[in-house]
Amino acid sequence: MLKPFIAANWKMNKTVGETEEFIQSFIPMIEGITDADILIAPPYTSLGAAFRLLQTTNIKLAGQNVHYEEKGAFTGEISPAMLLAEGCSDVIIGHSERRQYFSETDEIVNKKVKTARKNSLEVILCIGESLQEREGDKTFEVLDRQLTGSLKDMQMAGISIAYEPIWAIGTGKTATPGQANEAHAFIRGWLKKNKDGAERVRILYGGSVTPENIEILMAQPEVNGALVGGASLKPDSFAKIVKGSI
Ligand code: 13P
Numbered sequence: 001m002l003k004p005f006i007a008a009n010w011k012m013n014k015t016v017g018e019t020e021e022f023i024q025s026f027i028p029m030i031e032g033i034t035d036a037d038i039l040i041a042p043p044y045t046s047l048g049a050a051f052r053l054l055q056t057t058n059i060k061l062a063g064q065n066v067h068y069e070e071k072g073a074f075t076g077e078i079s080p081a082m083l084l085a086e087g088c089s090d091v092i093i094g095h096s097e098r099r100q101y102f103s104e105t106d107e108i109v110n111k112k113v114k115t116a117r118k119n120s121l122e123v124i125l126c127i128g129e130s131l132q133e134r135e136g137d138k139t140f141e142v143l144d145r146q147l148t149g150s151l152k153d154m155q156m157a158g159i160s161i162a163y164e165p166i167w168a169i170g171t172g173k174t175a176t177p178g179q180a181n182e183a184h185a186f187i188r189g190w191l192k193k194n195k196d197g198a199e200r201v202r203i204l205y206g207g208s209v210t211p212e213n214i215e216i217l218m219a220q221p222e223v224n225g226a227l228v229g230g231a232s233l234k235p236d237s238f239a240k241i242v243k244g245s246i
Helices: 016-029 044-054 080-085 096-101 106-118 131-135 139-150 177-194 214-218 235-244
Strands: 005-009 037-041 060-063 090-093 122-127 159-163 203-206 225-228
Touching: 005 203, 005 235, 016 044, 016 235, 037 090, 044 060, 080 106, 090 106, 106 122, 106 139, 122 139, 131 139, 139 177, 159 177, 177 203, 177 214, 214 225, 214 235, 225 235
Parallel strands: 005 037, 005 225, 037 060, 060 090, 090 122, 122 159, 159 203, 203 225
Antiparallel strands: none
């Protein structure tokens, strides 16, 4: 069995002060837990403060995005070196909100994955279908296209996949455990067919994960972790999710 991987994506939430407050209460709640990998992706402005509090723990720190160029005239963007300097070991790439609101295509996502890995950042690559695509029976076609485009010319070392059906994000509508497992099994099958080391890749589920549904989701054979939005914003709720994943 792969070690559970539970990641918090705070999106555009929490100031530096709020970040410090969260981490100070969260650390004692998960003390002694070594059976799950835990990661927090705060906004860029909170990375430094988060790292100062997390560096003596085994909680990993991630950026929510990264640019595909190493440096240059890209106003408002962030480079891999900047994330590394703030203490990040990981980065989330290709989140549906980036694809939807910032026009990230699979080609751009692929360039970001390449630059991140070249700089030794581990990657959580997000994929997932919209409600319209699911209802049109296009889920596997969309996943196939996103995997093919985003992982072009890449090996899987240092990359996890997050399956986040867009219709389940922030809506309170979780995919059923069966739907999640079916999509994860498709992703695993795709990886086995196209990449080496497919059995070592952790596939996380994201979309309205809560302390109440984590156990049943993790009980699915192909679900190896979770990427949590809303329910990761409160320390006790995120700690319960971590504990429920083991
Ligand atoms: P919610 O957990 O708020 O549905 O968000 C999921 C998500 O997008 C994590 O990246």
